[in-house]
Every structure is written in structure tokens, then in C-alpha cells.
Amino acid sequence: MDVAEQAFGNELDPGAQASGGTMQLIAFSIGEQVYAVEITTVREIRAWSGATPLPRTREFVRGVINLRGTIVPIFDLRARFGAGLTDATKNHVVIVMSVGEKWVGMLVDAVSDILTIPQNEIHAVPEGETMDTELLKGIVTHGEKMVGMIDLPAIVAGVKTDVS
Amino acid sequence: MSELDEFKATYFDECAELLGALEEEFTEIEAGDRSAERLNAVFRAIHSIKGGAGAFGFQRLVAFAHSFETLLDHVRNGEVELTDEVVALCIRSNDLVADFVSAARNGEDLPDDHGADELARFEALYGGEDGEPLEEFDDIEFEPVMVSFDGEPDGSGFDDFFANVPMNDEPSLSGKGITIRFRPHAALYQRANDPLLLLRELATLGDVSVAAEVDELPGLAQFEPFSSYCSWTISLAPKEGVGIEEVREVFEFVEGDCELAFSDEGPASPMAGALADDETLPDAAIGSIVAGTIADTSVADTGSGEAEDDSFDALSFADLAAAIEPAAKAAEPARPEPIETRSAMTPPSAGSTDNGADDKAHAAKPAGGQSIRVDLDKVDRVVNMVGELVIAQSMLTQQMDDHLKARYQELVRGVEVLAQTTRGLQDSVMAIRAQPVKTVFSRLPRLVRELATKTGKKMKLEMVGEQTEIDKTIIEQLSDPLTHMIRNSADHGLESPEKRVAAGKPDTGTITLSAEQAGGNIIIAVQDDGGGINRERVLSLARERGVVGPEQTLTDEQIDELIFAPGFSTADAVSDISGRGVGMDVVVSNIKKIGGSVHVKSWPGKGTRVQLRLPLTLAVLDVMLVKVGGAPYVIPLSSIVETMQTRRAEFGEAPSGRRMLRVRGEYLRVIDLACAFDMPTDTAENERFVVLCENDGRSHVALIVDDIIGQQQVVIKSLEENFQRIDGIAGGTILGDGSVALIVDVQGLNSIPDLRPVAA
Structure with missing residues (x-):
């Protein structure tokens, strides 16, 4: 990747991005599929080292970890997509991101790349399945492959178990 | 925030402290201590409040405080007798001053007639005629003398002071004269010589005109209190028969300690020409400057010899400033205080008018402990x-x-x-x-006075253990619960004077507010000597409202605890029952929020005691570390009653499959944390542990955990900061190995329905 372009991309403010600039994404994989989040939301990437389970929460809330003295919840993205719990090992990765004021961690299989995508190449998610349109805010193409852009606030929403 | 706003904020902080102190003084005065010291303390506090109010232009506060102060002055002088009636008026006025202060703080307007009655009574008491008229007071312009504490290398630090000194531009020299240049060394002051005396002596020899040279004064940052910076040029038109020798004699004792130059020429000399350019100060102003300098030196000499304390410097400047400003006398005491406070209060003090004597008394007061204000x-x-x-x-x-x-x-x-x-x-x-809990206790005497007026009952408040210390965050949370508790005691606990006398009690009811430390807890109790809780009435009302089922039978203690039930505190319940009920559930919820518990005890016909048990601090929690389903949990030690192994516990089963635990003849609700938290466990049932916890402060509940690891201290971390609240979990904490443990919220578990045990 062009270094100058990368630096330039970092300095773009959201307004400039919206008006036809580029945006940078961190790409990661869950199984074979690649997803991405905006690089500006990423705070830290760390290896999985276990989490304390949180009672009375949905399955995809893997628990909480200690991030330098603050407690940060970890979401299992595979489980969030309804594909079962990740069998997490040391080789799995937690991406710590900020969602509004809060910091959350996403458990994924591996971080693969940093992508620079022109703003006007973000495709809408085709209608048809609520989960997809809810959890993805767009689709981009990288290396002839589809990359789903994760909608973080949607991932974090609805974490409590329904008390019947 | 502008500088003025900062000064204002500091002023209101000071007011809050002063009002608290006043409340204390009045408590003592009311109790019969009519010593001059108390009165002076009250006078000073009111005076300080007035002074600051004047500087900020809070006219109504100034006006009221001024009249109040005038009354106090008359009382102090013995012109008005301090009868019980006057004491009551003073206490009432003190409350009014508090009203005016809070109105000024919040920028509100009080009704025009607020305090009018009291003002009229003040005037009736001191006759009005020799009370300094208010208009006159209003006319005095407050000109805060700003003292810069920043280092100013260009030496301009004193310009502000001298700008206020009236200058006489025309040296009044007569035809022929002696010109004396007098520059004292620091040693001169150290030998306790006073230039002012020398100048006065010179004045006896003929007409003098004196010019002080202050150009050498450095900026405040460079100012050395022990140095000498001023020099004087004196033009003397000697009387008949006075020659240079007589003039030299004046300086005889200081000769080695100063530079002296005499010239016998007339005013046309170059020296006199230079003099005309100088600013010539009137005698009195010079006296002030010299006095200020001397004061510094002498204060320093009586000290350890080294004035390295920053506050001392600040003080000297403030005093010096006040001394030079002819319109203002220093009103603030010369006691060491934090710079921040000091500098903020300097402007108000410059505006005081008539209290030279009082200042001295204040200055003589021994210095209290030093303190600083720090952002929480x-x-x-x-x-x-x-x-x-x-x-x-x-x-x-x-x-x-x-x-x-x-x-x-x-x-x-x-x-x-x-x-x-x-x-x-x-x-x-x-x-x-x-x-100290005093900070919250001190607001309550006023409440009791107001309640006494409203209810028409006679009552007094006694306070015990006000010095007991507790975490600031907890103190802040105490105000509302205590207000509710006192109001309850006054409204519903204490009987009317007639009833009390009929019951053989003194007609004045007593509410006792006490604080004490008991282990890791602080116990705060409000106790009254009233009629106690009317259990019959409470129970029937509880049944009416469906708080208690028709078949339920309750013990006396359980009935007493009903006053905390949420459904019990509606407005008509208050007027209906002779027991209690105003917002007691608010008390419980507030206290629970800060990790405390509430208990009530009642003795029919003798009184009621509501007791708060509070943790010493919120920051660190003593806990028991347990394991549930392989995950670490901690349970606050303060809520644990006892622990036992499950194999020693006696369980029974209800039709739903729910288990009950029998402990000392009582059946308790059992909460299996593995079920409640849905954490499957593989620990054998009879290898697990029962943790008996206090629930709601009245009943107990048995928690079942997999293992007990031990006790430790933990720091509470918020779960909500990055996540959200979870029922039954009060927060998280970080263990020694860096992992997160969750804090069990024992009371919060109540909202989780019991589940059948997960098959082991």
C-alpha cells in the first residue's frame, strides 16, 4: 500500500470521507469470510487470553476482561452471527474498539489486512435478511472478494437474555 | 471561568463553611454559653460574609447582614441584653443569612419582605438611631486591591498599590533648607528601629517635606521580606537655631545601618530639582508604608527567623496593600492560611470599614490547622x-x-x-x-427549628459524635436520608406537649442524632423519645394496602420494618397514621445505593430508633472470594453473616422443587448462584458451600456457591462504564492475577426468579 496515501487517509475527517475521499478499514476473518471495521474505531488488538463469563447475558457475550484497570466486555462475533461459539485459543484475536463512549472487544479468528477503500465504492447490503442488513452497514470489495463492513452499535445492542 | 467567578465560587465555599461554623456557635449559645468569645466568633463570621457580599454586590445580603451585625455589635457592647428572645432572633436571622447567601449563589430573588420582620425587630432592639445607616454603608465603594502573585520580572508588582496613594506633587520647600537622603539598610529594621520615628523627630526640627522612593521595589516574586527597598528624601526647613548638627543627632543611633547624605543647600540645588520629579507622599501615607514594612519585619523576627512559608509572603503583601490603601483597614486576621483562600478573600477584606479592634482580637487567635483546597x-x-x-x-x-x-x-x-x-x-x-459527619449534621438543627414551628411541638436536637469521619461521597449521600429521618421523628415520632406531659414525659421532645464507628462501619442513628411505632395501626394499614397478605402474621420487628415498604409512603398514609411513613423507602434506597443498610427499633411509649449502617469508604471493599461454575465471584463481607458446608446444612423442599434452608429454627430462601447466574457447575452438591447473607437488612438469604477461596480487599470497578447493568451483579473487580471477578449484589438477586437446580 502506498505510504503517503495511508498517511493521508488517516488525516481525513469524516466529513471529507463522505465527500468522495477514501477510508481505511481493518479487515479480519471469521472462518473464510472477511469483515472489516473502520480503523478510527480500533483502539487495540490483543491475543485472546480468556474472559470472565457474565451471567444472564446472551450467548455471544463471552465475558469481561481487564484492560489496564477497566472492565471491557468481549463479544464473540461468530456467535453474534448465529454460527455458534468460537472455540477460542491463544491464536484468536480480540479487537478492542470504541463504540460511542464505551470500549468493547470483538473476538475474531484473525486480523488480516488494512484496506484503503474509496468512499464511493461502498455498496449497500441487499435486502432480504434482517440480520445482514442490521449487522452490516455496507459491503466493499477487496482482492475480488466481498468484505462486510460491521455496524458496531448494532452488534453491541440487545445483549441481555430475555427474562420470560 | 473568569477570575471573578472563581473568586465568587471561593466566596460561596467560604460562606458555606462560615454558616456551618455559625450553626455550631449558635448551638452552644442556645445551650447557655454566652461568653464574649462565642459572640465574637459569630460577629466575625457574619462580618466576613457581609464583606464578601459587598465586594460582589449582593446588596440584599449586605443589607441584612449589616443590620444583623449591628445588633450583634450592640449585644457585644452590652447595650442590648442577650435574652432568650434575642438569641432566638439571632438564630432565626442566621437562617435568613443562609437564605440570602443561597439566593445570591443561585441568582434567585427572594420576596421583598423576606427578613423584614427581623429587620424591624433589630431596629426596635438597638433603637435605630445609632445603628450606622445603611445608605452610608452603601456609599462606600469597594475597591478590591488585586495582588498579583505571578512573578513579574519587570518589577511592576507594587504599582497597583502606589497608584492608590494620594500623591502630593508640590514639595513645599521653604527658602533655605537641608536636604537629607536616607536609605535604611535591612539591619536598621532588624535592630528594631523605625524610620517613621526618625521622620517624626525631624519634623520637630522644622517644616519637613518627605518623598519616598519606591522605585527599587522588585516584583512580588522577587520580594524579600527581610530586605529594605524604600528610601526617603527629606527636605527640612529648619527652625531658628537648628543646624546640620541637630539633624545629624536624629540619626545618631542608626548611622551604621543606613546611607545618609546631607546637603545644606537651598531648594534650587540639583537635589531639590530631582526631588520635584519625585512623588511626594503625605506624612500619613509614609507612616503606613513604614508601618507595613516594620510589621513584616517584626512578625518575621518573632517567627523561627526564616519566612519561607509561601503563605507568609502572601500575607505580608496583603497587609501591606491594606496598610497603604488609606480608605481601607485590614480586616482579615494575620493568621497563616492557604494562599488560594487568602488571595480570594483579599478584595472583600479591603472593603471593611469599622472593625480595627475586632481585627486585633482575630489576629491574636492562634493559628488553626492549615488546609488546602484540592479538586476532588x-x-x-x-x-x-x-x-x-x-x-x-x-x-x-x-x-x-x-x-x-x-x-x-x-x-x-x-x-x-x-x-x-x-x-x-x-x-x-x-x-x-x-x-467529619459534622458537615452534614450541621444543617439539621435548622430543620428541627423549622419543624418545631410547623408542627407546634416542642423539640430539641442533640448531636453525638459529630467528629466521626466518613468518606466524602457517603457524606454527600446522607443529607436526604437524614432529613427524612429527622422529619419523621418530628412529625410522627414525637407527641404533642400535652400528650407528653400526660404520659409523664418532659414537654420538650428530644431527637438524638448520633454517629459512631463500629469496626469497618459507621453507625448513624436518629432516635426520638416519642410514642414509638403504633404497630396495630401500621399493620392494619399495610393489610389495607396489600403490603401484607391477610393470612400473614408478623413479628413486632417485622411490623416495624414495614415503614420502609415502598407502598407505605403515600401522602395520605402520612396524615392517616400516627406511626411513620414519609419517604422511608427513599431512605432505604439511598442508603442501599451506597452499600449501607437501615434498621429500625421501636419501644412502645418510649421512642423509636432508626439506624444506618454505612461502609467507611466506597473505594475499597472487603470481600469473600468464591467460585461459581468455574468463574470467580466476590461477595461483600459486610453482608455475610456466616458460611457453612452444604453437607452440614439442613435443606427442605417445597412443592415447586425450591429448596429452603433451616437455620436456628427459621426457614430461609435459598439461591443457588449457579442457577441464578446460569453457570453450569460440576462440583458435587455436598462439596459446595452455603453463604448466609443479610438481605434488605431484615431477612437472611442463603447463597450456594461452589467453593470459598478466601477473603481480600478489592477495588470496585464499574461494569456499566463499558457495558450495562446486570441484575444480581453490583460491579466487577480485578483480582491479583489480573483477571476480572464479579461482585454479587445480594439484594439485587431478589429480582431474579428462583430456578430449579441445574442437573449436576
């Missing part, structure tokens, strides 16, 4: 870091196995010292946050 956030940051340090230290200690201990004895010793120091550090830091 800064303290909290330290508290948090110390918390982390405690965790790190306990982690180190845990790592010390026998092998290490045997091999590295120095290391072991080091870790032990570290442990001790850390604990000491933690205690000290907590002590910074701790405040």
Missing part, C-alpha cells in the same frame, strides 16, 4: 492508583511460594515492607477523602 478529582485519581497498587502488592505476595521464601529472604522482607507501606498509604489516602 485529583484525590480520586490518587485513590484509584493506590487501589491498583494494593492489588499489585497482593499479587506479589501471592506469588511468594515457599521455594522463593527460602531462597530470597531479602526479597521476602522487601515485599513485607511494601505491604505495610501500601496499607499505610491506603489509609492515609482514604483519610484525605474522609470528612
Whole structure:
């Protein structure tokens, strides 16, 4: 990747991005599929080292970890997509991101790349399945492959178990 | 925030403190202490409030405080007798001053006639005619003397002072004269010589005109209190027969300690020409400057000899400023105080008018403990870091196995010292946050007075243990609950005077407010000597409202606890019952929020006691570490009653499959944390443990956990900061190994329905 372009991309403010600039994404994989989040939301990437389970929460809330003295919840993205719990090992990765004021961690299989995508190449998610349109805010193409852009606030929403 | 706003904020802080102190003074005065010292303290406090109010232009506060102060002055002089009636008026006026202060703080307008009655009574008492008219007071312009504490290398620091000194531009020299240049060395002051006396002596020899040269005064940052900066040029038109020798004699005793130059020429000399350019000060102003300088020197001399204390410097300047400003006399005492406070209060003090004598008395008062104001956030940051340090230290200690201990004895010793120091550090830091409960207690006498007026009952408030210290955050949460509790005691606890007399009690009811430390807790209790809770009435009302089922039978204690039930505190319940009910559920919820518990005890015909049990601090929690389904949980030690093994516990089963635990003849609700938290466990049922916890402060509940690991101290971390609230979990904490443990919220578990045990 062009270094100058990368630096330039970092300095773009959201307004400039919206008006036809580029945006940078961190790409990661869950199984074979690649997803991405905006690089500006990423705070830290760390290896999985276990989490304390949180009672009375949905399955995809893997628990909480200690991030330098603050407690940060970890979401299992595979489980969030309804594909079962990740069998997490040391080789799995937690991406710590900020969602509004809060910091959350996403458990994924591996971080693969940093992508620079022109703003006007973000495709809408085709209608048809609520989960997809809810959890993805767009689709981009990288290396002839589809990359789903994760909608973080949607991932974090609805974490409590329904008390019947 | 502008500088003025900062001054204002400081002023209101001061007012709050002064009002608190006044409340105390009046409590003593009301109790019969009519000593001059008390009156002076009251007078000073009111005066300080007035002074600041004047500087900020709070006219109504100034006006009222002024009249109040005038009355107090008359009382002090013995012109008005301090009868009980006058004391009551003073106490009422004190409340009004508080009203005016809070109105000024919030920018509100009080009704025009607020305090009018009291003003009229003041005037009736002191006759009005010799009370300094208010208009005159209003006319005095407050000109705050701003003292810059920034280093100003260009030496302009004193310009502001001298700008206020009336200058006489025309040296009044007669035809022929002697010109004297007099420049004292520091040694002159150290030998207790006073230039003013020398100048006066010179004045006896003929007409003098004196010019002070202050150009050498450095900026405040460079100012050395022990140095001498001023010099004088004196033009003397000698009387008949006075020659240069007589003039020299005046300076005889200081000759070695100053530079002296005499010239016998007339006014046309170059010296006199230079003089005309100089600013010539009137005698009185010079006196002030000299007096100020001397005061500095003498104060310093009586001290340890080294005035290195910053506050001392600040003080000298303020006094010097006040001394030079002819319109203002220094009103503030010469006691060491934090710079921040001092500098903020300087403008008001410059505006005082008539209290020279009082100032001296104040100055003579021994210096109290020094204090500084620190932003609470800064303290909290330290508290948090110390918390982390405690965790790190306990982690180190845990790592010390026998092998290490045997091999590295120095290391072991080091870790032990570290442990001790850390604990000491933690205690000290907590002590910074701790405040005496007095800060919240001091607002309550006024409440009781108001309640006495409203209810028409006679009552007095007694306070015990006001010096008991407790964490500031907890103190802040106490105001509302205590207000509710006192109101309850006054409204519903105490009987009318007639009823009391009929019951053989004194007609004045007593409400006792007490605070004491008991282990890791603070016990705060409100006790009255009223009629006690009318259990019959409470119970029937509870049944009416469906709080208690028709078949339920309750013990006396359980009935008493009903006053805390939420459904019980509606408005008509208040007017209906002779028991209690105003917002007691608010008390419970507020106290629970800060980790405390509430208990009530009642003795029919003799009174009621509502007791708060509060943790000493919110920052560190003593807990028991347990395991549930392989995950670590901690249970606050303060809520644990006892623990036992499940195989020793006696369980029974209800039709739903729910288990009950029999402890000393009582059947308790059992909550299996593995079920409640849906954490499957593989620990055999009879290997598990029962943790008996206090629930709601009245009943007990049995929690079942997989294992008990031990006790430790933890720092509470928020789950909501990055996540959200979970029922039954009060928060998280970080253990010695860096992992997160969850804090069990025993009361919060109530909202989780019981589930059948997960098949083991």
C-alpha cells in the first residue's frame, strides 16, 4: 500500500470521507469470510487470553476482561452471527474498539489486512435478511472478494437474555 | 471561568463553611454559653460574609447582614441584653443569612419582605438611631486591591498599590533648607528601629517635606521580606537655631545601618530639582508604608527567623496593600492560611470599614490547622492508583511460594515492607477523602427549628459524635436520608406537649442524632423519645394496602420494618397514621445505593430508633472470594453473616422443587448462584458451600456457591462504564492475577426468579 496515501487517509475527517475521499478499514476473518471495521474505531488488538463469563447475558457475550484497570466486555462475533461459539485459543484475536463512549472487544479468528477503500465504492447490503442488513452497514470489495463492513452499535445492542 | 467567578465560587465555599461554623456557635449559645468569645466568633463570621457580599454586590445580603451585625455589635457592647428572645432572633436571622447567601449563589430573588420582620425587630432592639445607616454603608465603594502573585520580572508588582496613594506633587520647600537622603539598610529594621520615628523627630526640627522612593521595589516574586527597598528624601526647613548638627543627632543611633547624605543647600540645588520629579507622599501615607514594612519585619523576627512559608509572603503583601490603601483597614486576621483562600478573600477584606479592634482580637487567635483546597478529582485519581497498587502488592505476595521464601529472604522482607507501606498509604489516602459527619449534621438543627414551628411541638436536637469521619461521597449521600429521618421523628415520632406531659414525659421532645464507628462501619442513628411505632395501626394499614397478605402474621420487628415498604409512603398514609411513613423507602434506597443498610427499633411509649449502617469508604471493599461454575465471584463481607458446608446444612423442599434452608429454627430462601447466574457447575452438591447473607437488612438469604477461596480487599470497578447493568451483579473487580471477578449484589438477586437446580 502506498505510504503517503495511508498517511493521508488517516488525516481525513469524516466529513471529507463522505465527500468522495477514501477510508481505511481493518479487515479480519471469521472462518473464510472477511469483515472489516473502520480503523478510527480500533483502539487495540490483543491475543485472546480468556474472559470472565457474565451471567444472564446472551450467548455471544463471552465475558469481561481487564484492560489496564477497566472492565471491557468481549463479544464473540461468530456467535453474534448465529454460527455458534468460537472455540477460542491463544491464536484468536480480540479487537478492542470504541463504540460511542464505551470500549468493547470483538473476538475474531484473525486480523488480516488494512484496506484503503474509496468512499464511493461502498455498496449497500441487499435486502432480504434482517440480520445482514442490521449487522452490516455496507459491503466493499477487496482482492475480488466481498468484505462486510460491521455496524458496531448494532452488534453491541440487545445483549441481555430475555427474562420470560 | 473568569477570575471573578472563581473568586465568587471561593466566596460561596467560604460562606458555606462560615454558616456551618455559625450553626455550631449558635448551638452552644442556645445551650447557655454566652461568653464574649462565642459572640465574637459569630460577629466575625457574619462580618466576613457581609464583606464578601459587598465586594460582589449582593446588596440584599449586605443589607441584612449589616443590620444583623449591628445588633450583634450592640449585644457585644452590652447595650442590648442577650435574652432568650434575642438569641432566638439571632438564630432565626442566621437562617435568613443562609437564605440570602443561597439566593445570591443561585441568582434567585427572594420576596421583598423576606427578613423584614427581623429587620424591624433589630431596629426596635438597638433603637435605630445609632445603628450606622445603611445608605452610608452603601456609599462606600469597594475597591478590591488585586495582588498579583505571578512573578513579574519587570518589577511592576507594587504599582497597583502606589497608584492608590494620594500623591502630593508640590514639595513645599521653604527658602533655605537641608536636604537629607536616607536609605535604611535591612539591619536598621532588624535592630528594631523605625524610620517613621526618625521622620517624626525631624519634623520637630522644622517644616519637613518627605518623598519616598519606591522605585527599587522588585516584583512580588522577587520580594524579600527581610530586605529594605524604600528610601526617603527629606527636605527640612529648619527652625531658628537648628543646624546640620541637630539633624545629624536624629540619626545618631542608626548611622551604621543606613546611607545618609546631607546637603545644606537651598531648594534650587540639583537635589531639590530631582526631588520635584519625585512623588511626594503625605506624612500619613509614609507612616503606613513604614508601618507595613516594620510589621513584616517584626512578625518575621518573632517567627523561627526564616519566612519561607509561601503563605507568609502572601500575607505580608496583603497587609501591606491594606496598610497603604488609606480608605481601607485590614480586616482579615494575620493568621497563616492557604494562599488560594487568602488571595480570594483579599478584595472583600479591603472593603471593611469599622472593625480595627475586632481585627486585633482575630489576629491574636492562634493559628488553626492549615488546609488546602484540592479538586476532588485529583484525590480520586490518587485513590484509584493506590487501589491498583494494593492489588499489585497482593499479587506479589501471592506469588511468594515457599521455594522463593527460602531462597530470597531479602526479597521476602522487601515485599513485607511494601505491604505495610501500601496499607499505610491506603489509609492515609482514604483519610484525605474522609470528612467529619459534622458537615452534614450541621444543617439539621435548622430543620428541627423549622419543624418545631410547623408542627407546634416542642423539640430539641442533640448531636453525638459529630467528629466521626466518613468518606466524602457517603457524606454527600446522607443529607436526604437524614432529613427524612429527622422529619419523621418530628412529625410522627414525637407527641404533642400535652400528650407528653400526660404520659409523664418532659414537654420538650428530644431527637438524638448520633454517629459512631463500629469496626469497618459507621453507625448513624436518629432516635426520638416519642410514642414509638403504633404497630396495630401500621399493620392494619399495610393489610389495607396489600403490603401484607391477610393470612400473614408478623413479628413486632417485622411490623416495624414495614415503614420502609415502598407502598407505605403515600401522602395520605402520612396524615392517616400516627406511626411513620414519609419517604422511608427513599431512605432505604439511598442508603442501599451506597452499600449501607437501615434498621429500625421501636419501644412502645418510649421512642423509636432508626439506624444506618454505612461502609467507611466506597473505594475499597472487603470481600469473600468464591467460585461459581468455574468463574470467580466476590461477595461483600459486610453482608455475610456466616458460611457453612452444604453437607452440614439442613435443606427442605417445597412443592415447586425450591429448596429452603433451616437455620436456628427459621426457614430461609435459598439461591443457588449457579442457577441464578446460569453457570453450569460440576462440583458435587455436598462439596459446595452455603453463604448466609443479610438481605434488605431484615431477612437472611442463603447463597450456594461452589467453593470459598478466601477473603481480600478489592477495588470496585464499574461494569456499566463499558457495558450495562446486570441484575444480581453490583460491579466487577480485578483480582491479583489480573483477571476480572464479579461482585454479587445480594439484594439485587431478589429480582431474579428462583430456578430449579441445574442437573449436576
